[in-house]
Amino acid sequence: MEKQFWQDYKSSFFTVPVVVVSVDGKTRPNLITLGWTGIVNSDPLMVGISVRPSRYSRDLLHEHKVFGLNIPNKALAAGTDYCGIKSGRDVDKVSELGWHVFRGRSLGVPLVEEFPVNAECQITQIIPLGSHELFLAEVKGVYIAKEYLKGNRVDWTTAEGLVYGSQTYYVVKEGVFGQGDSYRELKK
Numbered sequence: 286m287e288k289q290f291w292q293d294y295k296s297s298f299f300t301v302p303v304v305v306v307s308v309d310g311k312t313r314p315n316l317i318t319l320g321w322t323g324i325v326n327s328d329p330l331m332v333g334i335s336v337r338p339s340r341y342s343r344d345l346l347h348e349h350k351v352f353g354l355n356i357p358n359k360a361l362a363a364g365t366d367y368c369g370i371k372s373g374r375d376v377d378k379v380s381e382l383g384w385h386v387f388r389g390r391s392l393g394v395p396l397v398e399e400f401p402v403n404a405e406c407q408i409t410q411i412i413p414l415g416s417h418e419l420f421l422a423e424v425k426g427v428y429i430a431k432e433y434l435k436g437n438r439v440d441w442t443t444a445e446g447l448v449y450g451s452q453t454y455y456v457v458k459e460g461v462f463g464q465g466d467s468y469r470e471l472k473k
Contacts (some may be wrong), residue, residue: 302451305361307353307395308345314386314395316378317342317357318369320449321417329457330424335402335417340350343437346420348405350408351392354424355400359445359456364399366454391426401444402473 301320308315321335332354336343346352357365364382371378379386385398389405396403406422413419433444441457448455 297315300448300455303357303365303449305355305357305365305445306342307355307397308342309349309395310345310373314379315342315345315373316364316368319444325421337417343418350396352406353394353396354404354406355397356402357447358401361399362447362454365447389426392402394436401430401433402439
């Protein structure tokens with residue numbers, strides 16, 4: 286495999302999960318799409334989201350110290366993109382997209398009903414990084430659409446979960462290898 290030095294690696298080093306964060310605004314819930322996000326700890330379950338200081342949602346996150354994490358699927362790709370390019374200073378994204386908000390049981394944060402998976406998150410630490418601030422948060426409650434559960438797991442191939450990379454949204458279409466399968470393969 287021939288390699289070349291890549292100058293523009295900062296914009297899209299590899300694919301990442303994409304989420305729509307919901308947070309209470311001054312008069313209505315606000316939504317922001319983020320790609321710099323992920324699970325950072327298992328026990329307690331914690332996530333990290335990175336937000337530019339110039340974004341409208343950044344001040345709301347500092348003020349409320351809680352947020353909703355809404356994990357989109359293929360059907361929500363256009364709305365997910367819209368939430369990343371429009372500012373809540375100017376637009377009521379929930380109304381514009383015709384989405385519906387419900388309040389989580391644990392923290393009362395706004396969550397978007399149309400998303401297959403939602404989580405309520407309590408911010409525990411904010412770390413300035415440079416271009417972004419990292420918000421570390423403990424997950425306090427998770428909601429999953431029943432049709433995407435397979436046993437005790439989310440079936441992302443059925444849900445058609447989104448990931449982001451190279452300025453493009455991609456769909457999770459198939460699982461190719463299960464955790465621990467390598468060990469079983471080696472024992473054959």
